[in-house]
Amino acid sequence: MARSTSPRNTVCTIYMTMAKKLWExxxxxxPEIERFTVGRDRELDLLLARYDVIGSIAHSTMLQSIGLLxxxxxxxxxxxxxxxxxxxxxxxxxxxxxxxxVHSQVELMLTxxxxxxxxxxxxxxxxxxxxxxxxxxxxxxxxxxxCAAVKGLFDALIEQxxxxxxxxxxxxxxxxxxxxxSFGLWFGAYAESLADDMLFLQAAxxxxxxxxLGSAAGYGSSFPLNRTMTTELLGFDSMNxxxxxxxxxxxxxxxxxxxxxxxxxxxxSKMAFDACMFNSQNFGFVKLPAECTTGxxxxxxxxxxxxxxxxxxxxxxxxxxxxxxTMIMNNLPSGYFRDLQxxxxxxxxxxxxxxxxxxxxxYIIERIEVNKEILNDSRYDTMFSVEEVNRLATExxxxxxxxxKVGLDIEAGTFxxxxxxHHTHEGSIGNLCNKEIREIMYRTYDEMDxxxxxxxxxxxxxx
Numbered sequence: 001m002a003r004s005t006s007p008r009n010t011v012c013t014i015y016m017t018m019a020k021k022l023w024e025x026x027x028x029x030x031p032e033i034e035r036f037t038v039g040r041d042r043e044l045d046l047l048l049a050r051y052d053v054i055g056s057i058a059h060s061t062m063l064q065s066i067g068l069l070x071x072x073x074x075x076x077x078x079x080x081x082x083x084x085x086x087x088x089x090x091x092x093x094x095x096x097x098x099x100x101x102v103h104s105q106v107e108l109m110l111t112x113x114x115x116x117x118x119x120x121x122x123x124x125x126x127x128x129x130x131x132x133x134x135x136x137x138x139x140x141x142x143x144x145x146x147c148a149a150v151k152g153l154f155d156a157l158i159e160q161x162x163x164x165x166x167x168x169x170x171x172x173x174x175x176x177x178x179x180x181x182s183f184g185l186w187f188g189a190y191a192e193s194l195a196d197d198m199l200f201l202q203a204a205x206x207x208x209x210x211x212x213l214g215s216a217a218g219y220g221s222s223f224p225l226n227r228t229m230t231t232e233l234l235g236f237d238s239m240n241x242x243x244x245x246x247x248x249x250x251x252x253x254x255x256x257x258x259x260x261x262x263x264x265x266x267x268x269s270k271m272a273f274d275a276c277m278f279n280s281q282n283f284g285f286v287k288l289p290a291e292c293t294t295g296x297x298x299x300x301x302x303x304x305x306x307x308x309x310x311x312x313x314x315x316x317x318x319x320x321x322x323x324x325x326t327m328i329m330n331n332l333p334s335g336y337f338r339d340l341q342x343x344x345x346x347x348x349x350x351x352x353x354x355x356x357x358x359x360x361x362x363y364i365i366e367r368i369e370v371n372k373e374i375l376n377d378s379r380y381d382t383m384f385s386v387e388e389v390n391r392l393a394t395e396x397x398x399x400x401x402x403x404x405k406v407g408l409d410i411e412a413g414t415f416x417x418x419x420x421x422h423h424t425h426e427g428s429i430g431n432l433c434n435k436e437i438r439e440i441m442y443r444t445y446d447e448m449d450x451x452x453x454x455x456x457x458x459x460x461x462x463x
Contacts, residue, residue, distance in 0.1 A: 235456025
């Protein structure tokens with residue numbers, strides 16, 4: 001049977017050979033210059049593709065409301081944009097050779113199939129605010145996933161803290177045995193650290209969740225754009241009002257988010273160090289799941305904590321991310337500069353790294369085994385010295401005299417510890433305050449209205 005030659009198919013064929021650069025006129029760019037300036041955009045922009053479609057649906061809806069698109073044109077654009085979104089979901093979307101970025105690819109696909117209607121969608125916007133809104137939507141979604149992963153690790157830590165709150169272990173200062181600690185305190189400390197990290201994530205989310213669309217190239221548009229409408233359609237909390245500042249937010253938003261990711265990474269890095277140290281034979285405080293360790297090609301006894309070591313390295317690198325971004329943008333005046341493109345190469349992959357580290361940490365923390373017999377080792381007897389000083393002081397001996405007596409007993413080798421602790425104040429071994437810590441975490445998490453953003457995106461996609 002002969003293939004249909006409907007008007008729509010004819011239009012698609014005609015526009016297969018159209019120019020693939022949105023800005024291209026009569027000059028052809030040197031291929032090496034093009035390669036250098038495009039950089040990794042075509043690779044990394046695949047991460048932004050679905051958000052370019054969502055932003056374009058909102059923008060075209062607004063264009064219809066101000067008379068720049070007809071209802072029929074808008075409906076055809078939405079249909080094609082949703083088809084493109086399905087292609088992205090299926091993993092079949094590609095940025096073709098010679099096409100600079102995702103924005104060019106989406107517009108090219110629309111124009112191939114819709115002709116002049118596809119060309120109209122760029123009215124009132126620039127690639128500057130287009131990439132800004134893509135980045136904001138991408139970052140907003142990634143932050144939701146990071147927050148959920150942080151909360152998951154937090155819950156695992158609190159559960160282990162409660163489960164093992166009666167089991168003591170040495171606390172250290174200067175890496176020397178200091179005072180009694182407990183697994184309740186150790187797990188709970190990292191839980192509360194994550195609760196503080198969630199505050200950074202909340203601040204980053206709120207700064208990210210503001211609409212830059214309509215700022216165009218940084219100076220607005222003579223079209224009567226309805227920015228309030230696109231703000232509501234996209235589920236943003238508000239807009240970046242000043243169009244110059246909206247463009248100045250490129251790089252600043254990424255840096256602020258990077259600080260939040262770095263805060264989480266700092267918690268994970270410290271916990272990874274503790275886990276590696278406590279798992280070693282010289283400590284033996286914890287035992288990692290056998291399936292989470294690796295071996296040696298020469299030493300048959302080895303069970304290496306490679307997961308935590310790689311996590312530590314990745315998280316230390318993530319803690320450098322805010323400075324990397326700062327060094328790219330710190331000497332730029334207002335307005336757009338191509339320098340900002342390089343930030344994407346550092347920023348976009350960071351989310352996958354932090355989410356993977358959080359996933360690995362949660363898996364191991366849920367399965368980690370603790371040593372319940374640590375105090376049987378006499379090396380840790382001196383950790384009860386302060387307990388003995390305080391006991392003597394409670395019985396009436398002046399504190400300084402009690403301190404001297406216990407110190408002399410330790411030097412003489414006659415110190416016999418009473419291996420009991422009586423810590424009752426808030427946040428101590430006997431009063432962990434895990435309930436209060438949990439309330440801080442959950443309140444911070446719940447204050448971020450993730451559902452609003454999700455519902456807005458699903459509505460635009462017609463779902």
